[in-house]
Amino acid sequence: QLQLQESGPGLVKPSETLSLTCTVSGGSISSTNYYWGWIRQPPGKGLEWIVSIHYSGSTYYNASLKSRVTISVDTSKNQFSLRLSSVTAADTAVYYCARKTVGATNPFDYWGQGTLVTVSS
């Protein structure tokens, strides 16, 4: 059974960089069949897709966040990571990592439990 687990600091100061890692178990992040992504949800609000990456390096970004987002894959650890720079209070959210099958319209079918990141001094 595939499992995804987010990890990282729960508190980040304004203007600093948010860093999160998603550890994948029960499956290989190096599979050609899947993209891996990050989606966030501000408290009490809806879902916002951030970015998706294939282990080969192919990446899709939310245009509104692209200038601040870095995503990477570590196949040796079966992990992928998100960095979001210059954070503000508006970046406070539960951050989910998720998997989707290759193919633009295929959905995110496996999700992590999410991790709350608060931006505050």
Added chain:
Amino acid sequence: QSVLTQPPSASGTPGQRVTISCSGSSSNIGSNTINWYQQLPGTAPKLLIYNNNQRPSGVPDRFSGSKSGTSASLAISGLQSEDEADYYCAAWDASLDGWVFGGGTKLTVL
């Protein structure tokens, strides 16, 4: 200001049939398939419907989806108390080259 538009709330009594709408445009729903997610309180979203009307293994057939033009609907028949959750529609947007979500609909079982 979500790209896909959903009603903020819906409600029904046990056993009733309810529908939740999702409205978009030609660049998302109009040209790509729609997916629906169920988010129970305090949990991660769960894929409920994909490819407009397909149910993943384990999703009861009480849940169904449809699409027409630039709109889509999620229907829940035989409403149960455990269906009380937030529901989100999602689609790939060819103009934005990315995923867009609806703002979510909170379903209350009265």
